[in-house]
Amino acid sequence: MTGLSNEELRRYARQTILPNVGLDGQRRLKAARVLLVGAGGLGSPAALYLAAAGVGTLGLVDFDVVDASNLHRQILHGTAAVGTPKLDSARARLADVNPHVTLELHETRLTSANALEILRGYDVVVDGTDNFATRYLVNDACVMLGLPNVHGAIFQFEGQASVFCTADGPCYRCLFPEPPPPGLVPSCAEGGVLGVLPGLVGTIQATETLKLLLGLGDSLAGRLLLVDTLGMAFRTVKVPRDPACRACGTREITTLVDYDAYCGTPAPAPDGSAAALELTPRELAARLDAGAPLDLVDVREPHEWAEGRLAGARLVPLGTLDAAMDTFDPSREIVVYCRSGMRSANAARRLREAGFHVSSLAGGILRWEDELG
Numbered sequence: 161m162t163g164l165s166n167e168e169l170r171r172y173a174r175q176t177i178l179p180n181v182g183l184d185g186q187r188r189l190k191a192a193r194v195l196l197v198g199a200g201g202l203g204s205p206a207a208l209y210l211a212a213a214g215v216g217t218l219g220l221v222d223f224d225v226v227d228a229s230n231l232h233r234q235i236l237h238g239t240a241a242v243g244t245p246k247l248d249s250a251r252a253r254l255a256d257v258n259p260h261v262t263l264e265l266h267e268t269r270l271t272s273a274n275a276l277e278i279l280r281g282y283d284v285v286v287d288g289t290d291n292f293a294t295r296y297l298v299n300d301a302c303v304m305l306g307l308p309n310v311h312g313a314i315f316q317f318e319g320q321a322s323v324f325c326t327a328d329g330p331c332y333r334c335l336f337p338e339p340p341p342p343g344l345v346p347s348c349a350e351g352g353v354l355g356v357l358p359g360l361v362g363t364i365q366a367t368e369t370l371k372l373l374l375g376l377g378d379s380l381a382g383r384l385l386l387v388d389t390l391g392m393a394f395r396t397v398k399v400p401r402d403p404a405c406r407a408c409g410t411r412e413i414t415t416l417v418d419y420d421a422y423c424g425t426p427a428p429a430p431d432g433s434a435a436a437l438e439l440t441p442r443e444l445a446a447r448l449d450a451g452a453p454l455d456l457v458d459v460r461e462p463h464e465w466a467e468g469r470l471a472g473a474r475l476v477p478l479g480t481l482d483a484a485m486d487t488f489d490p491s492r493e494i495v496v497y498c499r500s501g502m503r504s505a506n507a508a509r510r511l512r513e514a515g516f517h518v519s520s521l522a523g524g525i526l527r528w529e530d531e532l533g
């Protein structure tokens with residue numbers, strides 16, 4: 161069993177005196193590995209409390225950078241971190257909260273190609289994603305790997321939490337077999353959220369995670385907790401396991417699926433063509449050569465811009481996008497690019513939601529240099 165130093169014994173004293181926790185429980189937490197998918201509104205309080213409680217290894221999956229509009233709810237990140245990767249500010253904050261925690265940072269978007277590899281080896285997965293695509297991906301991967309999935313979701317003033325994929329509990333698909341059709345889901349940015357709500361729900365996720373690791377109490381497995389902040393009412397509804405569930409019942413789902421075009425991922429263009437959302441380097445070069453009237457926008461950081469950029473571009477770092485909104489011309493086509501295409505996809509989604517005609521350079525400047533450099 162993992163040993164605890166004198167400093168750790170002092171740090172966790174108010175927790176180890178709890179009945180049913182004790183030094184054994186604390187050692188169990190230290191030996192535990194928890195993966196947080198998303199370092200945003202839900203992941204922030206969950207990560208802070210799990211680190212503070214002494215969970216030995218915390219994994220974090222996120223690819224986004226801190227935006228000023230995140231700060232009202234994503235309490236892992238501060239004003240000084242705007243424009244920097246969320247994982248960088250998470251690392252600094254969590255190391256200060258508890259230097260005994262080992263952090264494993266996965267700076268990537270979770271996809272069908274990498275989900276199993278990333279989730280494998282953790283004891284519990286905390287789903288703090290804001291979109292259906294990733295939520296189904298996390299659920300299906302947890303079913304396949306036999307990992308508990310501590311679920312949380314929020315919308316405007318209401319939230320929900322549960323524990324899925326335990327040995328005999330239901331999974332997310334037992335409750336919601338398939339994602340809703342793309343057009344029916346308002347985007348996260350359109351829907352809005354009361355900043356403290358993910359604080360409540362993410363803290364409930366951290367609580368359920370600690371209970372699972374310590375083997376304490378009754379988990380939310382088999383129950384969905386509904387949180388209504390306006391009525392300040394908490395209620396639970398029973399969620400039975402569905403023997404016909406294609407994930408955990410019949411096990412028909414044997415490969416992971418990337419559901420595109422849901423909240424948090426690029427939506428189809430108004431003309432319905434998915435291709436209009438992304439331009440390949442060759443397509444962009446051809447449009448530029450032909451003198452197409454488009455505004456080329458670089459959403460990287462100033463130090464990256466200083467090292468080289470596409471001719472004719474202007475710099476608007478992703479973290480300053482909201483503030484720069486009214487500098488864009490709605491009558492012109494915008495093409496955004498970054499290093500690898502991740503940040504520009506984020507920028508393109510936000511510009512599109514603000515009504516601009518915009519596409520993102522697929523693969524970013526790296527692919528551009530690769531194919532045309």
Ligand SMILES: [Zn+2]
Nearest residue numbers: 331334405408
């Ligand atoms: Zn199921």
